[in-house]
Amino acid sequence: MAYPDGLLSEDEYVVVHTHPHWKMLVVPVVLFLIVVGGGSYLAALAAELPWNVPLWIALGAVGGVLIIWWTLAPLVRWRTTHFVVTSRRLMVREGVFTRTGVDIPMWRINSVRFSHGIVDRLFGCGTLIVESASDEPLEFDDIPKVERVHTLLYREVNDESEQDDQERWERR
Template sequence: MAYPDGLLHEGENVVVHKHPHWKMLLGPVLVLFVVVGGFSYLAALVAATPWRVTVWIALGVVGLGLIAWFTLAPLARWRTTHFVITTNRLMVREGVFTRSGIDIPMWRINSVRFRRGLVDRVFGCGTLVVESASDEPLEFDDIPQVEQVQTLLHREVGDGSEHRAQEG
């Protein structure tokens, strides 16, 4: 069962369900390699000293703390962030311990656009900008295949307005 199934209304279907692009994990993985490599090097330097066990324990505690804070926490945030387009609304859910979310009904969306810088183009992602009846546009960063998502969202917004016109 996909994540948002319990949040769907009767007759509502998921069109797109994505996590942020994996490029946001490059920094945390780099931190993992630097911490493991650096702390292994430091552990090797103190291997011949009589107080090596104490230093190894200290290095292990500090290293695990750094890995938990700078690698595991961003991985958990990435995994628990969901960008979902359904037939009726746009949903974004994020957070590990404290969850937050936003739902935008399709009929409230005025325009959808995207922005892709050079790095985003290389990785195949971008920022989706959704203008709704709210004061300011909402920006969703690191959306994979942002052009396709923008097209699908635009289609769903159009389908919803055509459906409302037929009912009225």
């Protein structure tokens, strides 16, 4: 899925558009299975009781709330988080009801690093660390194919600085 072209400037194009790695959905899926399995087990136990229908309704309501809170909310959060590298800037957009965003122009980026432990390497993701003119480096966790994204972002930063150098040279 491409990032909406209406949010880009004239000669800007998308280099990378990704969501966080799917590994952040492992725990919500496991919790979903536990809630469904536990609810089914408790519903089967409640079948023997004379007041089983109100108990089933209560179990369904509690199970529904837990599934929405522990599974559906993280899934929507994952789906609405965008990490986008364009030819001119790095953009991160997060949120469903309250959207937040970070835009870093390429010319403000000083360095780009990545890190990934053994689990991240098995899953093929990692943390991208971007140092810009701001006080603290920004860390973006669970970036899929972080080494590839690092390389592409580094190339775009270098291309931007080379273009700036060339424009300054031509003005002299």
